[in-house]
Amino acid sequence: MQPAEKPIRVRFAPSPTGYLHVGGARTALYNWLFARSRSGSFILRIEDTDTSRSTDEAIVQIISSMEWLGLGWDEGPGRPGAYGPYRQMERAALYRQASGQLLSEGKAYRCYCTEEELDEDRKRARAAGRPIVYCGRCRELSAAGEQAFIAEGREAVIRLRMPETGRTVVRDLIHGDVEFENAQLGDFILVRSNGVPTYNFAVAVDDAAMEITHVVRGDDHLANTPRQLILLAAMGKQAPAYAHLPLILGHDRSPLSKRHGSVSVEEFRARGYVREALINYLALLGWSYDAETTLFSVDELVEKFSLERVGSTAAVFDTEKLLWMNGHYIRVLSAGELEARIEEYIKGTSLEGLPGKDGKPGLAELVPLVQEKMKTLADFLDLTDFFFLPLEFEPEIIEKLRGSVQPAAVLEKAIQVLYELPDFDTGTIEASLRRAAADMDIKVGKFLQPLRIAVSAKMVTPGMFETLAVLGREESLARLKAALVLIQ
RNA sequence: GCCCCCAUCGUCUAGUGGCCUAGGACACCGCCCUUUCAAGGCGGCGGCGCGGAUUCGAAUUCCGCUGGGGGCACCA
Numbered sequence: 001m002q003p004a005e006k007p008i009r010v011r012f013a014p015s016p017t018g019y020l021h022v023g024g025a026r027t028a029l030y031n032w033l034f035a036r037s038r039s040g041s042f043i044l045r046i047e048d049t050d051t052s053r054s055t056d057e058a059i060v061q062i063i064s065s066m067e068w069l070g071l072g073w074d075e076g077p078g079r080p081g082a083y084g085p086y087r088q089m090e091r092a093a094l095y096r097q098a099s100g101q102l103l104s105e106g107k108a109y110r111c112y113c114t115e116e117e118l119d120e121d122r123k124r125a126r127a128a129g130r131p132i133v134y135c136g137r138c139r140e141l142s143a144a145g146e147q148a149f150i151a152e153g154r155e156a157v158i159r160l161r162m163p164e165t166g167r168t169v170v171r172d173l174i175h176g177d178v179e180f181e182n183a184q185l186g187d188f189i190l191v192r193s194n195g196v197p198t199y200n201f202a203v204a205v206d207d208a209a210m211e212i213t214h215v216v217r218g219d220d221h222l223a224n225t226p227r228q229l230i231l232l233a234a235m236g237k238q239a240p241a242y243a244h245l246p247l248i249l250g251h252d253r254s255p256l257s258k259r260h261g262s263v264s265v266e267e268f269r270a271r272g273y274v275r276e277a278l279i280n281y282l283a284l285l286g287w288s289y290d291a292e293t294t295l296f297s298v299d300e301l302v303e304k305f306s307l308e309r310v311g312s313t314a315a316v317f318d319t320e321k322l323l324w325m326n327g328h329y330i331r332v333l334s335a336g337e338l339e340a341r342i343e344e345y346i347k348g349t350s351l352e353g354l355p356g357k358d359g360k361p362g363l364a365e366l367v368p369l370v371q372e373k374m375k376t377l378a379d380f381l382d383l384t385d386f387f388f389l390p391l392e393f394e395p396e397i398i399e400k401l402r403g404s405v406q407p408a409a410v411l412e413k414a415i416q417v418l419y420e421l422p423d424f425d426t427g428t429i430e431a432s433l434r435r436a437a438a439d440m441d442i443k444v445g446k447f448l449q450p451l452r453i454a455v456s457a458k459m460v461t462p463g464m465f466e467t468l469a470v471l472g473r474e475e476s477l478a479r480l481k482a483a484l485v486l487i488q
Numbered sequence: 489g490c491c492c493c494c495a496u497c498g499u500c501u502a503g504u505g506g507c508c509u510a511g512g513a514c515a516c517c518g519c520c521c522u523u524u525c526a527a528g529g530c531g532g533c534g535g536c537g538c539g540g541a542u543u544c545g546a547a548u549u550c551c552g553c554u555g556g557g558g559g560c561a562c563c564a
Contacts, residue, residue: 015564050563115562122560131490132560157562175493184491184560192562199564223492223559246494246557253556284500284513291502294513311501314557318499321514331527373526383525430523448523460525 008040010214012073013203015047016058019264020065022317023218023248023256026282030245031216032071033283033305043210044076046087049202054089065265069275070298083210088202091209095197098205098235099158099190107234108190110156111138112149133186134159155193160231162187168226173214173243173307180226188227204228208237216243216307219314243307246286246314256317268322272345272376274333277326285315295328327375338371339363345377354388361387361470369462369470386456387471391479393457393486400453402487405442407450411484413440414451415477424473430465454483 012028014020020028035042044066048054063077075081085091102108117137125132139161141149149156163182170178190201197205207215207228222244232239250260262268268278276298283301284294287310296304330338342363346352356362370383393401401407417436421428437447448464455476461467468476 013564017564047564053563118561125560126489129489133490155562178492181491186560188560189562194562196562198562203564218558219493220558221564224564244493249557251499255557281500286500288501290512292512294500313494313501315501316499318514321500324514327527370526372528375526433523443523445523452524458524462525464523 006211006213008035008038008213009043009211010035010040010216011043011045011207011210011212012071013045013047013206013217014062015050015053016055016062017050017053018058018061019266020062021256021263022265022268022278022282023263024062025065025069025071025265025278026248026285027216027218027245028066028071029069029279029282030287030305030307030310032073033301034214034216034307035074036302037305040213041074041081042072043081043083043212044073044079044086045206045210046077047199047202048087048089049196049199051089051196059087061266065269068269069265069279088197088206091202091206092195092197094209095191095202095205096195099197099201102160102190102234103158106161108158108160109139109141109187110146111159111187111189112141112146112154112156113137114154131184131186133184134188136187139187157189157193158191159187160190160227160234162227162230168229170222170225170229170242172222172225173241174246174310174312175222175244178222178225180223182226182230185227185230190231200224200227200231204231204235204237207240208232208235212240214241214243214307216245219244219246243310245310246312248285249314249316251316253314253316260317261319272378272380273322273326274329274341274377276329277322280329281322281325285317286311286313295325323375330374330377331372333371335364335367335371339367342367342377342380346380349381351381351385351388359472365470369466373462383462386458386461391457391482397453397457397459398486400459401450401483404450404453405446406440407487408484409440410442410447410450411454411480411487415480415484418468418473418476418480421473424469426465426469429468433465450483451480455479 010031012024012031014024014028032042034040044063046059048059059077066073073079075083076086099108103110111134118134121135122132138159162185166182167179168182168185170180172178188200189198191197206212225242225244229239248256250256256263262271265278279298279301280296283296283305287305289296289304289309333341346355354360355366366384366387370380373383374380404410413436414433417432418424418429421432433447433451434444437444440447451468452461452464453459455461455467455471471479
């Protein structure tokens with residue numbers, strides 16, 4: 001038997017420069033799923049070494065989106081662990097110690113090149129068709145030379161001394177072995193002149209220090225990986241396993257961005273998407289279980305997810321499919337749960353606080369009428385606002401009303417019939433209205449349409465019989481009479 | 489410019505040399521159901537980027553091309 005394997009530790013490491021993007025959410029989800037399915041730990045690490053773009057608001061946003069999605073972390077902000085702190089800017093001592101060691105061992109060196117010099121180098125390299133990497137001018141600086149630069153007032157960055165020959169292979173769980181020419185990599189910067197570590201350095205130090213076993217991240221980092229591998233080796237650390245996920249694209253196959261519409265988790269939430277749909281959809285964007293299954297609960301995902309079945313092709317984000325899936329999850333929510341989601345959702349909208357107030361119908365009455373028609377929580381507003389808000393008849397809708405089959409006669413008939421009903425429940429209403437339509441020799445659909453418009457000022461509503469019942473006799477009759485006046 | 493990744497219906501994908509007459513899902517179209525709209529049921533349309541090679545046999549392997557994407561920052 002093999003010795004017991006080290007417990008799995010994965011991390012999601014966003015840089016707090018904006019909202020949580022669906023691409024980031026998918027990366028977080030895959031990490032989370034992997035950790036959960038292998039009883040490992042999921043760590044949230046904030047990579048805020050870009051001090052000019054990182055903000056606290058972004059951290060709050062990212063955390064809120066992750067919590068909403070249900071992607072809880074075992075260690076990270078608000079959940080202290082043995083490997084903290086979990087914000088890179090709070091780990092400065094660690095990086096300083098690591099760079100100091102590299103420097104003293106001669107594995108890294110100070111570079112005093114100016115931006116102009118570097119720009120010049122790059123231009124020349126490009127013109128000559130050579131790879132654009134640091135030329136190594138400061139590699140073997142003498143102590144005297146260094147003093148001269150310092151006297152000039154130049155500030156130094158710290159660069160890693162990279163091998164000039166050989167190849168480095170990244171053993172990627174998704175892409176297989178990917179080889180890189182070391183000479184193409186260049187002596188990259190570990191520490192900026194202001195003392196703040198760069199991404200590649202901080203990542204390598206932290207992945208090692210936090211004992212990360214698997215790095216699951218976006219494809220855009222694949223080309224960085226050989227640098228991190230060499231750096232890790234220089235520090236005498238063991239490298240984690242890597243899995244690079246293909247990117248998510250927009251409809252035009254360019255990387256998904258704001259101009260493709262909603263891209264942040266927060267926006268989808270605001271537009272009435274439910275977490276179940278977003279999770280399921282994102283899980284399937286790049287991963288599949290078999291040839292048949294499309295619907296997965298979170299528990300099923302945890303049970304069935306594996307990195308082996310993650311594909312290597314970039315995927316186009318399809319809002320239509322997400323919308324369908326959202327409708328599906330809204331339909332399968334229990335009525336009580338959907339009420340809770342709607343209650344939460346309508347806060348801040350025109351319907352806030354209205355259901356159940358002043359004799360108005362409550363969510364419990366309304367949900368059964370609209371559940372199967374809703375594709376997003378936002379649809380609830382369109383579907384039910386006429387129960388609460390004053391009717392506004394657009395000129396076109398009045399025309400529709402006038403243009404329906406014998407509108408005045410139908411309205412009068414309905415008023416009379418509904419007025420005389422012994423009970424005002426759905427069944428009784430349906431029976432009487434169907435009889436009335438038959439009496440007038442009008443098809444039920446045609447008969448109901450003027451009532452629908454009269455009562456809602458809309459062409460599309462929940463079922464008419466249920467709607468009238470929920471509205472109540474008094475309100476229904478008042479609206480029918482008002483409509484009668486309107487068309488005369 | 490140099491390095492790397494990717495390539496099956498419009499989209500997400502199944503497929504690892506014969507089970508493929510290429511399967512499923514969304515979208516689309518038609519029919520059914522029907523009280524409007526949805527939902528649901530049934531059916532349909534639709535794809536292996538191109539060219540070579542290997543093989544008795546290739547969506548599946550190899551090479552080239554083309555196309556898309558990423559990296560080459562004191563961004564992550």
